[in-house]
Amino acid sequence: MGYIRTIALVSALFIAGSVFLTFAALAANSDTDDTMMLASGDKYEFLLIKIATPEFIEISVGDTVTWRNLQRPKFPVVLVSDDGLWNDETIYYGKIFSYTFNKPGTYKFSVENNPAMTGTIIVLEKKMLSVSDISGYDGKKAPEPVAMMDDASAGTGMMAPVREQLMIHRKEFLIVRTVTPSVLEVYAGDTVTWRNLQRPKFPVVLVSDEDLWDDETIYYGKIFSYTFDEPGTYTFSDKNNERLSGTVIVIEKKVKSVSDTTEEDITKVPEPVIMMTETTAGETRMKPVREETQQRTQEMSMTNEILMVRVATPEVIEIEAGDTVTWRNLQRPKFPVVLRSEDDLWDDQIIYYGKIFSYTFEESGTYTYSAKDNTAMSGTVIVN
Numbered sequence: 001m002g003y004i005r006t007i008a009l010v011s012a013l014f015i016a017g018s019v020f021l022t023f024a025a026l027a028a029n030s031d032t033d034d035t036m037m038l039a040s041g042d043k044y045e046f047l048l049i050k051i052a053t054p055e056f057i058e059i060s061v062g063d064t065v066t067w068r069n070l071q072r073p074k075f076p077v078v079l080v081s082d083d084g085l086w087n088d089e090t091i092y093y094g095k096i097f098s099y100t101f102n103k104p105g106t107y108k109f110s111v112e113n114n115p116a117m118t119g120t121i122i123v124l125e126k127k128m129l130s131v132s133d134i135s136g137y138d139g140k141k142a143p144e145p146v147a148m149m150d151d152a153s154a155g156t157g158m159m160a161p162v163r164e165q166l167m168i169h170r171k172e173f174l175i176v177r178t179v180t181p182s183v184l185e186v187y188a189g190d191t192v193t194w195r196n197l198q199r200p201k202f203p204v205v206l207v208s209d210e211d212l213w214d215d216e217t218i219y220y221g222k223i224f225s226y227t228f229d230e231p232g233t234y235t236f237s238d239k240n241n242e243r244l245s246g247t248v249i250v251i252e253k254k255v256k257s258v259s260d261t262t263e264e265d266i267t268k269v270p271e272p273v274i275m276m277t278e279t280t281a282g283e284t285r286m287k288p289v290r291e292e293t294q295q296r297t298q299e300m301s302m303t304n305e306i307l308m309v310r311v312a313t314p315e316v317i318e319i320e321a322g323d324t325v326t327w328r329n330l331q332r333p334k335f336p337v338v339l340r341s342e343d344d345l346w347d348d349q350i351i352y353y354g355k356i357f358s359y360t361f362e363e364s365g366t367y368t369y370s371a372k373d374n375t376a377m378s379g380t381v382i383v384n
Helices: 002-030 131-139 159-170 289-302
Strands: 044-048 056-060 064-069 077-081 089-091 096-100 105-111 114-124 172-175 183-187 191-196 204-208 216-218 223-227 232-238 241-251 277-280 283-286 305-308 316-319 324-329 337-341 349-351 356-360 365-371 374-383
Touching (some): 044 056, 191 216, 349 356
Parallel strands (some): 172 191
Antiparallel strands (some): 064 096, 077 089, 077 105, 105 114, 191 223, 204 216, 204 232
């Protein structure tokens, strides 16, 4: 008797499984729009559960995106286009909503009454420049953004520094995982370019902290350029990623020559910051970083400016009575410096990142200063 019951139970389970698989196959074939996203990427689909998964989808013009409601407990969601592409759409549990994007751009959506369930669709032109074909941008041939090393530097592990120097020479910021270089020094009237090469491919919203331009969306492989006409220090960042930030220092076209001791003669200083190459006995080598640093220190001394990065540079500055000294905060990560006078010449001054504080020394003497909570950031002003 027990044997017969076992046979009956196994048969029932087999029949039930067969019926379930048959119905599942029929359902899949009867509604091709309700299939899950293919691994090949032929379909683009957001799953709405507790959040929208994935957070970003990148498609081409003409592609269709699908939203599928699978959240529990089972209740409908109201899908809202932040850009007004569709009327608010109610998606019941297990159902889908699809929309075809016909114009390039970045589009956002959200679920009504659920701020955590949001996402972004990035719509690209049918043909985009690849990383290896950026030289064809706008029909104007440009060097590959990745620097090529010469024979003298090959195999020395200098690729990153050489790439940074190339970007400085071209007055260009590369936006990848970080911004390279982080600080760029140019002359008034120069044009600076930002190029977005970060992966996964999605746009960068470039923000000027000084409101020099309206927030600018740079799509993958594209560029944005701006001409700086006024001297000063300007900072920028990505609206959605504070790590992608940098500084542009704009100086006058002509400043005092480091090698000139007279105040009358004004000459143009060589391109700032760039590591120059020197040829000795037919060999090309990079100028030592220490030599470049010494030159920058001399330039800061000539302009009576102190850069506050990890330390104060220059550490000692010598001026005449009546001269004005400026402190500029460029340290990273970005946070303010509290500058105090050890001689109580001024009240403690808060200098925010990229900003300056200036003070005019009227009487001769030796004066010291320091940054509050950072004893390494200190220096001396000698007034003759």
